[in-house]
Amino acid sequence: MTKYQSRKKAILLLADGTTFYGKAVGREGSAFGEVCFNTGMTGYQEIFTDPSYYGQLMIATNAHIGNYGANKDEIESDSIKISGLIVKNFSYEFSRDLADSSLQDFLEKNNLLAISDVDTRALVSYVRDNGAMNAVISTEIDDIDNLKKQLAAVPDMNGLELASKVSTKEPYFVGNPEATYKISALDIGIKKNILRNLSERDAYIKVFPYNSSFAEISEWGPDGYFLSNGPGDPEPLTEAIATAKEILKNDLPLFGICLGHQVIALANGIGTYKMHNGHRGINHPVKNLVTSKGEITSQNHGFAINREETEKNENVEITHVHLNDNTVAGIRIKNKNCFSVQYHPEASPGPNDSVYLFDQFIENIKNAKITS
Incomplete structure (x- = not known):
């Protein structure tokens, strides 16, 4: 069985109780933040390292993320600043001569939790209608009540100094x-x-x-x-x-x-x-x-x-x-x-x-x- 096939199941839980299921990429555990989406079709590495995204769970609207790998010169700060990543299809393989590593290696190096195989079109439509809200990505899918308690304690972005x-x-x-x-x-x-x-x-x-x-x-x-x-x-x-x-x-x-x-x-x-x-x-x-x-x-x-x-x-x-x-x-x-x-x-x-x-x-x- 390949690493891709053996990935752990993961959940995205929104503050209003809405849930989406997928598979974990990178580390295991939980990641909290305000869920938001970026409509760019390229530049994911720059987005992940942009300090303006600190404290946010990023939904990538491009259906394929990771296909051109990662490059050490395409960063906007000294580390990944998003709290977590939500994608439809995560590409473990990349085809780009200028890449230094795979995006998976880049995420693991920065200890970032991501979730793939999520219906991001449905998710973005939901967030568009209901507005940005706090959420959690987690591989701890057997204890939803505990995740809800932890999520309720996360401060709202409104009034938050970061x-x-x-x-x-x-x-x-x-x-x-x-x-x-x-x-x-x-x-x-x-x-x-x-x-x-x-x-x-x-x-x-x-x-x-x-x-x-x-x-x-x-x-x-x-x-x-x-x-x-x-x-x-x-x-x-x-x-x-x-x-x-x-x-x-x-x-x-x-x-x-x-x-x-x-x-x-x-x-x-x-x-x-x-x-x-x-x-x-x-x-x-x-x-x-x-x-x-x-x-x-x-x-x-x-x-x-x-x-x-x-x-x-x-x-x-x-x-x-x-x-x-x-x-x-x-x-x-x-x-x-x-x-x-x-x-x-x-x-x-x-x-x-x-x-x-x-x-x-x-x-x-x-x-x-x-x-x-």
């Missing part, structure tokens, strides 16, 4: 020390490709822990400031919000992505809310209201900023909107050198329609240096 779980503990540098521009980046869940995009634009970046003060991130004399993506609810990030307020008060160049975008909104008195399902995928349509051009974007967020409050704020301009549901996808602070977007211009995975935003940030820094 940036501290994924942020760097100590500051570190990225890029060329002789670069023209110096940028302080607040790490509330930063992706590696964001740092690559900044360093490729002649910037030297110092990355700071999530709770760093304005005094701490400004001490080395940066030319601009960046607030990263990240997981969880933005409202508990009181220290990051306070730092953003100080940057805005001093009218310094500031750019925010995803969670950083939400922090900037909160710093301007605009509230945020937990979405029914959120946006997760690499084909989300966004309209740039400044240029009237459309962009296909990579997105990963379960919270959004309040559109009504944004429209009422005289100091804030909506620059981008999501064309599927008209949620706010980008803002600019009218009287400050600051803008932000809800989506991921660095993609990884995804299209490159929005990389111009990094050029815009560098241009803002350049102009600020000229006028200072």
